[in-house]
Amino acid sequence: MSELLSYLVENEPSFRRARLPALYSDFRSQRTLNPDGFTANVSAWKLGLSSAALAGLAPSKSGMRNHFTIELDDALLHALESKQFGRPLALGTAIHDAVVSGDLLPLEKFLNTKESIYYKSWGSIPWSVVAWGLRQAGLERGIGGLLGSWGEDKIPKGQFVVLRNLEIAAKAFSDAIADRTSPFERTFSKTHFRRTFEGSLLSDKKQRLSETDVDVLVKFLSRDKAIIATDGHTIRIRTSEAESAAITEEDTAIASLKELMEDLSRQTQVLSRRVDELNDVAQDAVRRKNRVSALAALKSRKLAEANFAQRHATLAQLEEVAAKIQQAADNVQMVRTMQASTAALRSLNAAVGGADRVDAVLDALREQMGEVDEVGNIIADVGQVPAVVDEADVDDELEAMLAEERKKEEEVERAKKEAKDAEETRRKLAELQNLGPVPAGLPGQAQTTKEGHEGEKRPSTPATAAAEALGGLSLDGPGADNKAEKLTS
Incomplete structure (x- = not known):
């Protein structure tokens, strides 16, 4: 396996070994039978060739390997030849598609064209329509007759510019010049330009741009990207497209x-x-x-x-x-x-109209603000009656509120005291009941009814009165609390 093919297999996902049989086959018939497969194979070849050229692995007759151009000849077929799959049979078709789509551009035409390569003239549209119609009709030979040897799927001879590689380099160049602000830093001779950037625009810093690479890059950056201005000998990096392109x-x-x-x-x-x-x-x-x-x-x-x-x-x-x-x-x-700032200030001051106009505007503003305040005051005063507060009425109402609050507090205290007294009475009654009735025949007990009646006529003592009162009490009756209160008092 050649160095070029080994690089593609190792670095390009579309060239994995399982895809090689399809890529090396004659897939031209898939243009109509399997358009998706045809497009995938063509895209794989275009991407693979551009990557190989950018890596400096595309075959070149010169000792210096180019990175932005690729030489199309039999040497390329030989470099892609495989012992297992032979030569890619439809490589010419893929290259022809890249040329038609503008991915590959003839070097001489690229350097001599004055218009940008991104400009598409109306004259190219009819030919595209005719080519599409011939393909849809299956007249591939018709296209071949119009395009000469290309239609026979032969690789076009010559050196071609790889547009994808130029766009990658242009982005790297823009990143490299981002910090160059002064005119001295942005101006170079062509030789100095090459020495400065030949080793910083490629992913592999060990490789250097060839003289052809520099010529192609300068043309692309000046004509198609408007990043630099050049007269062929001196190069100046432009800060914007509005900056003059003349040296x-x-x-x-x-x-x-x-x-x-x-x-x-x-x-x-x-x-x-x-x-x-x-x-x-x-x-x-x-x-x-x-x-x-x-x-x-x-x-x-x-x-x-x-x-x-x-x-x-x-x-x-x-x-x-x-x-x-x-x-x-x-x-x-x-x-x-400063000149631009002066012009801007002059224009703004003219729009303001001078100090006298500003004073007049401020006076008018103050006058209108005073009218607004006056109208607001008038509206606020309408319907308002001065409020008069009688201090005596306020004091009387406060005293009444305080008296009512004291009354509430006294009632609460009295209720607590009554509850406490009732509880004490219940406790004493419980103790008396625990003593039980007086045993019969004890001294002092009435022996006969007559004696009983005589006893009733005897004057009552405090002890007898208490006993009588206790005998008429009921612990569970509704009047138990009142009677207990009277007894304790």
Whole structure:
């Protein structure tokens, strides 16, 4: 299994091993018999080829592998050949569908077209309708006759731009430039632009964009996405679509200055390493007692140090110029903002009408607010009679309420006392009943009726009176409580 096919099987879900027989078969007849299966196979091939190109695995005649373009020729078929399934029989059909749908665009046409690739002219609609009608009628050969060798399911030859890969790179580019705000940071020469972004737009940071990739990307970002402006040599990142797309002399100067600073920075790094190497050589020659080699190395080191100092001085001057340019650009932006603010304030002040008009408006407002308060006061006073409170009546009513409350409290206390007394009486009666009747024949008991009557005539004492009263009491009768109260009193 080739490297390209192994990558597709391992990284693309639509190329799992169970799907390979269907993808490598001649599925052209499924266009009418099984449209869903046909669409699934075509989509799988389009996605697989774009992913392989983005990963740098598509075969290329040049030593530098492209990521945004793909070369369509027999080498692609050979790279996809499998010992088990052979070559994909309907790959040409899938590629033809990608070309018709705009997923694959001829490289030369892409670079030379002035209009955006997203612009669809009305002239393309009739051909699409005719092609659809011929397919519905089953006249595949008719389409082949109109399209030449493509209709015979042969792979079109040439280099094609992969639109999906460009859109992925455009999104990555937008994320990478989000923090670049000043004009100095947003302006590049084409060479500096490639050095800056060639390794940051791909998922695999080890890979680099080729020169063709950069040309295609710059064209796509400037013409189709309106993210950058370029004249072919200088590139400026636009802050918005409303910003001018023309490259000015200031842009060119900034781009040249940045490129020169980058070149000097690389030269200083090289010279720094050169000085260290020559110093090591000189020390080694001294250890070996080789005077001639040591002197030559020292002279070379001195020359390298002089060049290093000169490059550093030049770089420092350029950095100072760059700082002044950035400051001037900031000042320009500040002045533009102040001018716009001045115009806005002038317009707003004109709408206000000046201080005299504001005073007149405020006077009128205060007058109207005073009228509103006056009307409200008049309405509030209508039908109202001053309330007069008689303090004596209030005091009398309060005393009556207090007296009634005291009366209620006295009745409650009296009821509690009566209940307590009744309970005490019941307790004493219970104790008397527990004593039982007086036994017969005891001294003092009446022996005869006559004696009894004589006893009645005897004067009553307090003890006899109490006994008589107790004899007529009933513990359960309705008048028990009153009689008990009289007895205790």
